[in-house]
Amino acid sequence: MTNTANPTLKYYWEDLPVGATIELGSLTVSREEVIEFASKYDPQPFHLDDAAARDTLFGGLAASGWHTAAVTMRLQVTSGLPIAGGIIGAGGELTWPRPTRATDVLHVVSEVIQIQPSKSKPDRGMVTVRSETRNQHGDVLQLTTVRIVVPRRPAAGGAGA
């Protein structure tokens, strides 16, 4: 499954079978952005300054893991699945096997790994999506498994029938 540029296309819970794979676009993370994000949300030396980062576990300037998560979300929103109602996460898991470096080009591949109708709310279901965020060398920088709330397709005829 590839994302299309059709703005009227909207996916419902019924349209997302287990195994569906979505190739997302890519984004370059600039040095300025690494430092700007860290200044606001993760002001630690290894996210702010080359010299200070050299003698740390990272061995050089590294983006905050939450910055990698935020860029991944941007790619999901701007080039991912056009889910009816938007991409609304209930929670999930994430790991950061390697840090994002300034000038890395990030891209994301997502796969539907589980679907589940809501027990209490018949108008929606959960879709569990596993995403790999990789850099231009193919290194995996982040792995996430996120549960997304997705509306079910309205019955034909709907409320007006």
Add this chain to the structure above:
Amino acid sequence: MTNTANPTLKYYWEDLPVGATIELGSLTVSREEVIEFASKYDPQPFHLDDAAARDTLFGGLAASGWHTAAVTMRLQVTSGLPIAGGIIGAGGELTWPRPTRATDVLHVVSEVIQIQPSKSKPDRGMVTVRSETRNQHGDVLQLTTVRIVVPRRPAAGGAGA
């Protein structure tokens, strides 16, 4: 355990027993910041515009969950445990029971729930920290369980002995 303002105090793996609780500071999330973060990293209508948000699952403007995660990280860095080597997460789990709203005052309480020495690297260990991010009404907005890489206390005398 409460955070102190002593800038020379540094915690090593040995200083973080299971059950240690850390009260972090608080931060107000402004309306401008909700929209600014979303514009960059999660540009969906319910994170950007009151009117557009009204008819969505959120029922009104809501911060991106990744924004809540980023603000929580900021509180951990600026008012959390002064861990030797910094707060370096390897990954974790998160859920967002409720969205953060503009003007919410967030505060965080963290607890050490597991510690584990590294099997391969004797100079470090893992500390698993569970954190609750609450608003001014006591509502839980985010729950995280994050594994942090923490240096072990250097042996007395150290390399120079």
